[in-house]
Amino acid sequence: MRISTANSYDNTVSLLARRQAELAAQQEKIATGKRVQKASDDPVAATLAETAQNRLSRTQADLRSLETARSSLQQAESGLAESGELIQKVRDLLVSAGNATFGPSEREDIARQLEGLREQMIGVANLKDNSGRTLFGGLGGAATPFVDLYSAIGNGVQFNGQRGQAAAGNTSLPQALDGNAIWMRVPQGNGSFTLGLDPGNTGSVSTSVGEVRDPAALTGDDYAIGFAEVAGVMQYTVTSSVTGPVAGHIGVPYTPGMTIEFEGQSLQMNGQPAAGDQINSLPSTNTNIFKVVQDAVDALRDTSTNSGAVRNQALARTMTELDAGHDRVLLARGRAGEWLNRADSLNTLMEDRSVDLKTEKSRLEDLDLVKGISDFQMQQLGLEAALKSYAQVQRLSLFQVIN
CATH class of the missing domain: 1.20.1330.10 (f41 fragment of flagellin, N-terminal domain)
Incomplete structure (x- = not known):
């Protein structure tokens, strides 16, 4: 099989062009500092790098949102x-x-x-x-x-x-x-019931805010503490809106400052009521x-x-x-x-x-810059050697001998 001189020259020129392209690509990598600039450079690395970039973008967006919320x-x-x-x-x-x-x-x-x-x-x-x-x-x-x-x-x-x-x-x-x-x-009120005076009161009676003594005994009913004067004695009666008068608190003599307890509630009454006055206890x-x-x-x-x-x-x-x-x-x-x-x-x-x-x-x-520069110098040296060898081989022709 015969290989013509022209074909040999063409192959050599093609090889030199490829080495020049590789050298230019390596120079571009050094200039940008990137080993992978497009997917074809390293498909696996390019895919993983894109995934990392997407996660980084989401993280940075979360950081901006977090900073806004913190402010x-x-x-x-x-x-x-x-x-x-x-x-x-x-x-x-x-x-x-x-x-x-x-x-x-x-x-x-x-x-x-x-x-x-x-x-x-x-x-x-x-x-x-x-x-x-x-x-x-x-x-x-x-x-x-x-x-x-x-x-x-x-x-x-x-x-x-x-x-x-x-x-x-x-x-x-x-x-x-x-x-x-x-x-x-x-x-x-106190969170469980609220004590208030009837708008029509004419006496000076008032109460504390009250407290819960027995949560289990609370009924949630409305209560009215009414006052009446019987035989010159001021008395009070506690009445439930559901069950009526509360046992033990019917017609009890009143004294200022007294504390009464009924159905889980406790309150202190102060001042002097007038007949017909009323204190209301309502669920809070x-x-x-x-x-x-x-x-x-x-x-x-x-x-x-x-x-x-x-x-x-x-x-x-x-x-x-x-x-x-x-x-x-x-x-x-x-x-x-x-x-x-x-x-x-x-x-x-x-x-x-x-x-x-x-x-x-x-x-x-x-790109690892040290390795990249080293590879660039080796490629450059190889290209220079190839160019010199090509110049020498190009002279080996029958026409040179004839001359």
């Missing part, structure tokens, strides 16, 4: 701290309002201060984060979740947000808290912290004939409900603090995961 939670925690301070100021004012020497002008001054604090509390409940989202709107809803509709007929504050809040995930945290659960679900429902403050304002401005008894009763009840509301604020603040701690842990975890994914991606597609 919102920090502002919410700060708002709850401010709300707690405002509640404490209200409490201090209520303590001073119990001063028996205060007249209408002093009580009016306290009432105005309480109104100002109430407005500040509503302002805190409507706080927004840096992105304009409400911090206490729950799952969404109105741009202003707490709307003050208080008027002469007394509608109070209305929650226009959506109750509830997003659950924390493995890589995410809620960006808003449920303001309804924080401020709008304060238990009335929920009120809101804004109404608690407004009830105190209304009590301080009460000018009825038995305003002293009504005021004492209202202030005692307000103090108890205010403490319960403060506990809910502190509970929410503690939850926000827990989430902030969790945000720090999640941030560290995802930062470490990002570093691992970047390392994995670099291992799969980056």
Whole structure:
């Protein structure tokens, strides 16, 4: 088999061109620092590197979302701290309002201060984060979740947000808290039953907030403690709305400061009632912290004939409900603090995961520069040797001898 000189030359030129292309490709890898620039360079490595890049992108997106949630939670925690301070100021004012020497002008001054604090509390409940989202709107809803509709007929504050809040995930945290659960679900009275004076009372009788002595004995019935004067002796009778007069509390002589217990309830009665006066005991429902403050304002401005008894009763009840509301604020603040701690842990975890994914991606597609430069020099040396040998072989022709 004969191989022509032209064919040999063509093969050599093709080989030189291929080596030049390989050298150029190696030079490009050194310039970019990438061993795998397209899938054909290393299909397996390219696929794994793309997978690592996708995971890295998701992790970085989770980090951005986490940082946004952390910022919102920090502002919410700060708002709850401010709300707690405002509640404490209200409490201090209520303590001073119990001063028996205060007249209408002093009580009016306290009432105005309480109104100002109430407005500040509503302002805190409507706080927004840096992105304009409400911090206490729950799952969404109105741009202003707490709307003050208080008027002469007394509608109070209305929650226009959506109750509830997003659950924390493995890589995410809620960006808003449920303001309804924080401020709008304060238990009335002592949390089990609520004591109040009948509007038609003319005496000075009032009660403590009461307490539960035997939870198992509580019936959930409405009770009325009525007073009647019999043979010059003031007596009281406890009547259930379901079963009628309560045994052991029918026509019992009354003395100021006495404590009575019936069907799991215990309460102290103070002051001197008038015949026909009545104290009502009703099962507790929920009120809101804004109404608690407004009830105190209304009590301080009460000018009825038995305003002293009504005021004492209202202030005692307000103090108890205010403490319960403060506990809910502190509970929410503690939850926000827990989430902030969790945000720090999640941030560290995802930062470490990002570093691992970047390392994995670099291992799969980056070029070892020392090895790359060494390979480039060897390829360059080989190309130079091939060019020189080709120049020498090209002269080996019959025409050179003929000449």
